[in-house]
Amino acid sequence: MSVLDWLDERLDLSGIRHFIAEKGVPVHTQKIWYYLGGMTLFLFGVQVSTGILLLLYYRPSATEAYESVQFVVTQVQFGWLIRNIHSWSANLLVALAFAHFFSVFFLKSYRKPRELTWVTGVLLLFLMLGFGFSGYLLPWNELSFFATKVGTGIAGAVPFIGHFTLRLLRGGDDVTGATLSRFYGLHVAVLPMLTTALVALHLLFVQRQGMSVPIKIEKRLKPGERLPQMPFFPNYILRDVLAWYVVIAVLVVLAAFYPWELGKKADPFAVVPAGIRPEWYFLATFHTLKLLPSHLLGFEGERVGVVGFGLVAVLLVLVPFLDRRASRGESSRAFTVLAVLGLVYLVSFTIIGHYAE
Amino acid sequence: MALTDKPPLSAGAAAPFDRRSFLDALLTVGFVSSAVAIAYPVGRYLIPPASGEPATESAVAGRAGALRPNSAAIFKFGSKPGIVVRTADGDVRAFSAVCTHLDCTVQFKTDTSQFWCACHNGIYDLGGNVVSGPPPRGLEKFVVNIRGEGDEAEIVASRA
Amino acid sequence: MCPPNTEERNARNARNAMHLCGLCVLAFCLVAERPVLAQTPPSANNCQTCHQTQQDPRIAAPAALFSQPDVHRESGFACADCHGGDPAATERARAHDAARGFKGKPSGEALVATCVRCHSDAAFMRRFAPKQRVDQGAEYATSMHGQQLAKGDKNVATCASCHGAHGIRRVSDAKSPVFPTNVANTCAACHADTKRMGAYQLPDGSPLPTHQLADYQKGVHYTALTKGNDLSAPTCNDCHGNHGAVPPGVGSIANVCGTCHAVFAQKFATSVHKDLFDKGCVECHSNHAVLKPSDAMLGSAGPGVCAPCHSAEDKGDRGTAAGEMMRAEIERLKTGIEQSDALISRVRNAGIEVTDQQLALREAATQLTLARTEMHAFEPTQIVPIIAEGMKIVAAVDVAGQNGVSELRYRRTGLAASLGAILIFVVGLGLKVRQIDRRQHGRPPDTD
Numbered sequence: 019m020s021v022l023d024w025l026d027e028r029l030d031l032s033g034i035r036h037f038i039a040e041k042g043v044p045v046h047t048q049k050i051w052y053y054l055g056g057m058t059l060f061l062f063g064v065q066v067s068t069g070i071l072l073l074l075y076y077r078p079s080a081t082e083a084y085e086s087v088q089f090v091v092t093q094v095q096f097g098w099l100i101r102n103i104h105s106w107s108a109n110l111l112v113a114l115a116f117a118h119f120f121s122v123f124f125l126k127s128y129r130k131p132r133e134l135t136w137v138t139g140v141l142l143l144f145l146m147l148g149f150g151f152s153g154y155l156l157p158w159n160e161l162s163f164f165a166t167k168v169g170t171g172i173a174g175a176v177p178f179i180g181h182f183t184l185r186l187l188r189g190g191d192d193v194t195g196a197t198l199s200r201f202y203g204l205h206v207a208v209l210p211m212l213t214t215a216l217v218a219l220h221l222l223f224v225q226r227q228g229m230s231v232p233i234k235i236e237k238r239l240k241p242g243e244r245l246p247q248m249p250f251f252p253n254y255i256l257r258d259v260l261a262w263y264v265v266i267a268v269l270v271v272l273a274a275f276y277p278w279e280l281g282k283k284a285d286p287f288a289v290v291p292a293g294i295r296p297e298w299y300f301l302a303t304f305h306t307l308k309l310l311p312s313h314l315l316g317f318e319g320e321r322v323g324v325v326g327f328g329l330v331a332v333l334l335v336l337v338p339f340l341d342r343r344a345s346r347g348e349s350s351r352a353f354t355v356l357a358v359l360g361l362v363y364l365v366s367f368t369i370i371g372h373y374a375e
Numbered sequence: 376m377a378l379t380d381k382p383p384l385s386a387g388a389a390a391p392f393d394r395r396s397f398l399d400a401l402l403t404v405g406f407v408s409s410a411v412a413i414a415y416p417v418g419r420y421l422i423p424p425a426s427g428e429p430a431t432e433s434a435v436a437g438r439a440g441a442l443r444p445n446s447a448a449i450f451k452f453g454s455k456p457g458i459v460v461r462t463a464d465g466d467v468r469a470f471s472a473v474c475t476h477l478d479c480t481v482q483f484k485t486d487t488s489q490f491w492c493a494c495h496n497g498i499y500d501l502g503g504n505v506v507s508g509p510p511p512r513g514l515e516k517f518v519v520n521i522r523g524e525g526d527e528a529e530i531v532a533s534r535a
Numbered sequence: 536m537c538p539p540n541t542e543e544r545n546a547r548n549a550r551n552a553m554h555l556c557g558l559c560v561l562a563f564c565l566v567a568e569r570p571v572l573a574q575t576p577p578s579a580n581n582c583q584t585c586h587q588t589q590q591d592p593r594i595a596a597p598a599a600l601f602s603q604p605d606v607h608r609e610s611g612f613a614c615a616d617c618h619g620g621d622p623a624a625t626e627r628a629r630a631h632d633a634a635r636g637f638k639g640k641p642s643g644e645a646l647v648a649t650c651v652r653c654h655s656d657a658a659f660m661r662r663f664a665p666k667q668r669v670d671q672g673a674e675y676a677t678s679m680h681g682q683q684l685a686k687g688d689k690n691v692a693t694c695a696s697c698h699g700a701h702g703i704r705r706v707s708d709a710k711s712p713v714f715p716t717n718v719a720n721t722c723a724a725c726h727a728d729t730k731r732m733g734a735y736q737l738p739d740g741s742p743l744p745t746h747q748l749a750d751y752q753k754g755v756h757y758t759a760l761t762k763g764n765d766l767s768a769p770t771c772n773d774c775h776g777n778h779g780a781v782p783p784g785v786g787s788i789a790n791v792c793g794t795c796h797a798v799f800a801q802k803f804a805t806s807v808h809k810d811l812f813d814k815g816c817v818e819c820h821s822n823h824a825v826l827k828p829s830d831a832m833l834g835s836a837g838p839g840v841c842a843p844c845h846s847a848e849d850k851g852d853r854g855t856a857a858g859e860m861m862r863a864e865i866e867r868l869k870t871g872i873e874q875s876d877a878l879i880s881r882v883r884n885a886g887i888e889v890t891d892q893q894l895a896l897r898e899a900a901t902q903l904t905l906a907r908t909e910m911h912a913f914e915p916t917q918i919v920p921i922i923a924e925g926m927k928i929v930a931a932v933d934v935a936g937q938n939g940v941s942e943l944r945y946r947r948t949g950l951a952a953s954l955g956a957i958l959i960f961v962v963g964l965g966l967k968v969r970q971i972d973r974r975q976h977g978r979p980p981d982t983d
Contacts, residue, residue: 395970398963398966398967398970399967401959401962401963401966402960402963402964402967404959404963405956405957405959405960405961405962405963405964406960406963408956408959408960409953409956409957409959409960411956412952412953412956412957413953451890451891451894453890454889454890454893454894455893455894455897456894456897473897477904478897478900478901479900479901479904479905480897480898480901493901493905494798494901494904494905494908495796495798495799495904495908496797496798508795508797509795509796511759511763511764511765511767
């Protein structure tokens with residue numbers, strides 16, 4: 019008797035077994051994009067595992083944080099590897115999350131009946147950015163300290179609730195040890211909790227509804243015709259694992275050739291180093307805010323920018339409800355153009371922001 | 376042929392069975408080695424390192440039994456030198472060994488029972504206070520605790 | 536209502552009594568040359584009450600000052616104890632009566648005598664400040680100021696010029712003109728005044744310089760005193776003397792600097808320059824504008840201070856060669872330490888433990904400081920072993936640094952090996968997927 023049979027006797031796994039046996043993934047020319055979601059999830063798993071390992075040695079206080087990271091990297095066996103993987107995987111995670119987001123955006127997979135999947139997905143994207151922002155401060159080095167100072171300062175530009183938000187984020191008026199404690203709590207408890215809930219929902223919806231097929235391909239189907247299906251288990255899942263291993267390989271190469279530096283310990287009273295800027299995934303928005311004139315339409319430029327980005331975020335969440343044509347199963351050129359514009363904007367402004375002084 | 380009804384094998388062609396088992400073997404080897412490559416570092420990571428914890432706030436200054444009265448020893452406090460001294464009365468004290476004048480490392484003179492900096496003749500007393508010479512301030516004083524008992528008792532110096 | 540004759544008798548009695556009081560007071564004043572004991576507060580100090588109400592600021596100011604923190608007043612002394620006169624008197628004539636000892640405003644030698652009267656009396660001073668010295672008067676007589684005063688020059692500083700006369704604060708009081716941070720400004724009040732100093736000349740006939748304060752403020756001693764809060768840093772009196780103020784003689788400059796910079800003075804005393812230098816330490820380091828020394832000062836090239844005597848072009852000059860050699864050695868160690876530091880910083884940043892190396896580099900830096908001290912013996916061969924010791928440490932650190940670099944490379948190799956394992960698995964998995972597809976469909980699957 020196998021283990022599965024033993025469990026089956028007690029828990030009745032027939033539903034699950036049937037589901038796994040029957041579950042299929044449609045086969046068509048665009049199916050390569052299907053793997054991005056799983057890869058993002060895998061990287062999240064890597065982050066949780068390496069994060070928990072780092073938790074065993076990290077100390078979230080202004081006097082000890084930097085030293086504890088230094089300790090992990092220099093004294094703990096393979097600490098340098100765990101830390102490097104965590105730092106690089108964070109960047110890859112955000113990159114893949116964006117890739118997954120854009121692929122869904124382009125392929126209009128958000129259309130009816132998958133609106134909720136999209137909503138949970140966009141919220142997850144924001145959560146990943148939150149992870150990146152909160153985690154960046156934790157080593158408490160010069161770069162991260164000042165980047166946080168600038169970033170939370172921008173949060174203060176939100177109208178009405180700006181100052182309150184700034185104080186809430188910083189745990190006070192300035193970036194101090196209190197900020198570090200808060201960001202630590204956010205990074206290891208609050209955000210993981212929210213992410214777990216949303217990921218569970220996101221996956222539940224995907225499993226219930228199956229994979230979406232691009233409109234163009236769907237339209238070519240004759241009534242009653244179904245696309246050929248690939249069995250989820252073992253065909254698709256093995257391909258998924260393959261993709262994950264490729265990601266591991268990329269991580270290993272990055273950790274080997276571009277190890278993450280310790281930097282200098284943060285000194286709150288030091289002068290802000292020239293050219294301070296946030297991590298690459300915030301560069302586009304950061305640079306946009308820098309380019310805005312000091313006054314626009316009678317309001318402070320930065321404030322207009324922040325409100326603008328807030329509006330864009332809300333609109334993004336609402337895309338499935340705004341794209342009527344896609345919901346009807348028709349090709350939606352307008353939203354494709356929007357997606358292209360969005361992608362071009364993000365990529366170009368990230369590059370400009372990187373090379374600007 | 377009565378002995379076997381298997382189709383004759385053509386020379387040089389591998390049977391599908393062999394290829395499959397080769398592939399499975401390759402997969403197993405690959406999986407196991409990559410799993411080891413992942414599990415091994417994680418396992419070693421979990422083992423506590425020799426130095427215990429980051430030495431920001433405290434450091435071990437030596438064994439209590441090894442320090443004779445009216446003698447001192449240099450120890451490592453983070454990346455800077457410290458000096459631990461046992462006075463003639465048996466009292467154990469620890470200070471930063473970084474001279475406050477130009478960062479030279481001070482030493483202990485047993486004849487005068489004072490700390491002396493060889494660079495420009497700065498002299499500190501057993502309380503770390505400046506007695507004479509160029510140092511503008513006294514030596515940073517550490518809090519001393521003895522951990523353990525008997526021969527292996529350790530002197531632990533911590534930042535005040 | 537008293538009968539007239541009683542009134543007359545009372546008035547007469549009162550007048551008699553007053554006269555008697557006055558006689559007694561007068562007698563007491565005449566007899567007692569010493570000041571009133573501290574236990575008896577000046578019951579009648581009409582000097583102050585009268586002077587404070589005067590319009591003329593020259594008369595009112597001293598009285599006002601005296602009522603502010605003043606060490607003499609706080610010890611129980613009053614106007615009459617220095618100026619004489621009758622403190623109980625209410626009219627000017629009586630109060631200022633010379634017969635009652637009134638001296639007016641003393642100046643010059645009279646002023647010095649007024650102060651010295653008490654301050655050179657050991658038994659007397661013991662009652663108020665037992666530790667205080669009682670030879671200031673004698674010292675002053677040996678000073679330039681004292682000598683000039685003896686010759687009849689009234690333009691020189693006396694006790695009151697530096698300590699004040701009224702509102703005298705203790706030397707330890709931060710507002711005192713002779714508190715360490717204030718001394719230079721007090722001296723400069725006269726010595727930076729070109730008009731005043733114009734009347735004097737140096738022994739060789741050249742005019743007295745007036746830029747000493749400006750020079751001193753450029754130097755390290757001034758910075759240490761005013762910004763470093765190091766009250767042990769020297770100001771005018773530490774080198775020139777307190778009361779016996781005279782510029783240090785030619786032979787004694789090294790001794791003067793050597794009171795604090797003992798090690799350098801010791802080394803210098805063994806050197807060839809000891810008997811050659813007119814002005815000892817000042818030849819290279821200046822007397823007032825003592826700037827932070829740098830390695831660039833060593834040698835004949837560029838800003839090197841050896842150049843005035845040891846020409847850079849003269850290849851046969853042993854001094855030039857010695858200077859160059861010592862400079863080269865020191866630079867060698869300095870560069871060595873910098874490079875080692877850069878190496879281990881790089882390695883540390885990448886994640887290797889280097890606190891032992893950081894400690895060792897501190898020892899190397901100590902050797903560098905020792906070399907710079909030894910240099911003052913001006914004997915290159917004495918520097919060589921110190922530098923060698925330092926370079927040995929640097930070499931050891933470099934080895935450790937290279938080990939760190941090797942460790943980094945080793946990590947890279949290890950990761951490459953893991954990559955190999957991962958790639959084998961990826962390839963195997965890829966083939967397996969293809970195999971499974973083939974098995975299921977009986978034909979090659981769709982391209983991925």
